Amino acid sequence: MSHGLPRCSVPGVSEEPILSAIIAKSDRPDAGAAEERCRQFLVDRGVLPSSPPQCSGLGYKKGDHSLKPVNRPCTKTLLYKCTKRGCSRFQKQQSERRGTFCQHMEFSHADLILQARWWAGGKNSSITKTDLHNNSETTANWKKNFREAVAQMTVEKGWMRPGLRIGGLHTDGTRIKVYIDESLAGHVKFHRGKPTDGVWIVGAVEETKERKFFFIAVEDRSAKTLEAIIEAHIDKDSHLISDCWTRYNNVKEKGLVAEHDRVNHSEEFKDEVTGACTNHIKGTWTSMKRWIPKVRWRMGAIFDDLLKYMWRREHHTRIWDALWEACAAMEYEPVVRNREADAKRKAENAEADSLLAEKKSAVKAARTEAEEKYKTKRALQKLAAEDEEARMQMALQLEGFDGDSVEAALLTEKELMAPYEKEVKEARDRFHKAQRAYDAAVYTHREGISMEASS
Numbered sequence: 001m002s003h004g005l006p007r008c009s010v011p012g013v014s015e016e017p018i019l020s021a022i023i024a025k026s027d028r029p030d031a032g033a034a035e036e037r038c039r040q041f042l043v044d045r046g047v048l049p050s051s052p053p054q055c056s057g058l059g060y061k062k063g064d065h066s067l068k069p070v071n072r073p074c075t076k077t078l079l080y081k082c083t084k085r086g087c088s089r090f091q092k093q094q095s096e097r098r099g100t101f102c103q104h105m106e107f108s109h110a111d112l113i114l115q116a117r118w119w120a121g122g123k124n125s126s127i128t129k130t131d132l133h134n135n136s137e138t139t140a141n142w143k144k145n146f147r148e149a150v151a152q153m154t155v156e157k158g159w160m161r162p163g164l165r166i167g168g169l170h171t172d173g174t175r176i177k178v179y180i181d182e183s184l185a186g187h188v189k190f191h192r193g194k195p196t197d198g199v200w201i202v203g204a205v206e207e208t209k210e211r212k213f214f215f216i217a218v219e220d221r222s223a224k225t226l227e228a229i230i231e232a233h234i235d236k237d238s239h240l241i242s243d244c245w246t247r248y249n250n251v252k253e254k255g256l257v258a259e260h261d262r263v264n265h266s267e268e269f270k271d272e273v274t275g276a277c278t279n280h281i282k283g284t285w286t287s288m289k290r291w292i293p294k295v296r297w298r299m300g301a302i303f304d305d306l307l308k309y310m311w312r313r314e315h316h317t318r319i320w321d322a323l324w325e326a327c328a329a330m331e332y333e334p335v336v337r338n339r340e341a342d343a344k345r346k347a348e349n350a351e352a353d354s355l356l357a358e359k360k361s362a363v364k365a366a367r368t369e370a371e372e373k374y375k376t377k378r379a380l381q382k383l384a385a386e387d388e389e390a391r392m393q394m395a396l397q398l399e400g401f402d403g404d405s406v407e408a409a410l411l412t413e414k415e416l417m418a419p420y421e422k423e424v425k426e427a428r429d430r431f432h433k434a435q436r437a438y439d440a441a442v443y444t445h446r447e448g449i450s451m452e453a454s455s
Contacts, residue, residue, distance in 0.1 A: 001228035010320050017041040026438045040107035046328035055082045071173045101330040115142045120319045151307035153326040166206045167238025175239040179281040180204040186297030197446045205281050214307040223247040241276045
């Protein structure tokens with residue numbers, strides 16, 4: 001599902017490293033070797049460090065020193081520890097993922113490669129969950145991590161990096177045409193669908209082979225906002241083309257662009273004199289709105305999705321390599337333990353545990369009390385039933401009968417009434433038949449009276 005984006009090439013299931021990742025997730029005897037190949041792939045791509053990290057401890061007299069690997073093949077990641085006596089971190093372990101894109105993730109190297117392949121291929125969440133057997137939360141976290149990585153790459157090195165402006169001059173000295181427009185993402189047309197406020201997006205695309213463009217979510221479409229965007233992201237030597245929105249009227253007079261043509265969409269889609277139209281940016285809007293999920297069409301969430309879409313358009317011929325470059329460029333502050341904060345957190349956890357233990361004990365005591373009451377009630381009911389049976393036996397004995405004689409008398413009465421049961425049943429049937437005939441006669445008589453009255 002490309003959603004209007006150019007097709008990108010990602011490795012197939014029979015190519016490396018996808019084949020090694022699939023083998024590592026299986027029960028084959030060479031699964032361990034395949035997992036090591038997946039780790040080496042991440043090291044070659046720069047996602048994981050290629051050399052042991054430096055120890056961050058203090059007190060060692062010879063200065064900086066590297067950590068030594070710990071032989072723990074059962075873990076998903078390689079661990080290091082300090083072996084220098086006198087260091088404040090002596091014998092303390094550290095993961096090789098510390099400070100990298102993989103720092104806060106619990107997964108194998110094969111999992112990361114498979115998730116990257118599905119995300120780079122533009123697969124939706126339902127397909128990813130089915131193929132990789134992930135739950136919704138895990139899939140959402142993977143998408144969030146990759147989206148943050150490519151968004152940072154776009155801002156720092158891509159089309160949104162500081163100082164980059166689209167448009168300008170061609171190599172032959174002619175001005176590059178830049179098409180600008182604004183669109184409301186998330187609004188409802190023709191009163192269909194769930195109403196939403198949406199978010200205004202300003203975008204521009206240049207008419208070159210690269211088709212560089214930018215998208216920016218804004219609070220309003222005022223002249224001040226649009227002029228600031230044009231000044232920051234469009235070269236002053238460009239040829240700007242827009243619609244007849246009045247907020248664009250003074251961009252040329254203020255020296256923001258060299259030339260400015262407009263097209264009146266209420267009369268025509270292409271100006272017959274200048275040939276100006278906005279089809280380039282309109283087509284980009286369509287592709288972008290198909291690609292970004294509707295649940296992300298709000299001011300606080302759409303920014304990263306716009307950057308992700310720009311990243312895919314910029315690197316559409318090398319999505320796989322660009323994704324690993326973005327992951328390798330991600331840097332996180334290593335987690336530094338604070339003894340006071342840890343002690344405070346430990347005390348809070350102990351207090352919470354004690355409250356939970358008290359609550360559990362209270363619930364257990366209430367349940368035990370309820371069970372005891374129920375057992376007592378059942379015992380009393382049993383005693384009452386036994387007392388009632390004893391009183392009945394005593395009454396029968398006082399009358400000169402015992403239980404066996406009473407049962408024999410009841411059976412004798414039933415045998416005496418057996419010959420007359422057939423006659424009683426026939427008499428009951430004759431009575432019901434006569435009752436139905438009487439009801440039918442009454443109904444017919446009433447219907448005849450109503451018809452005479454109507455005539």
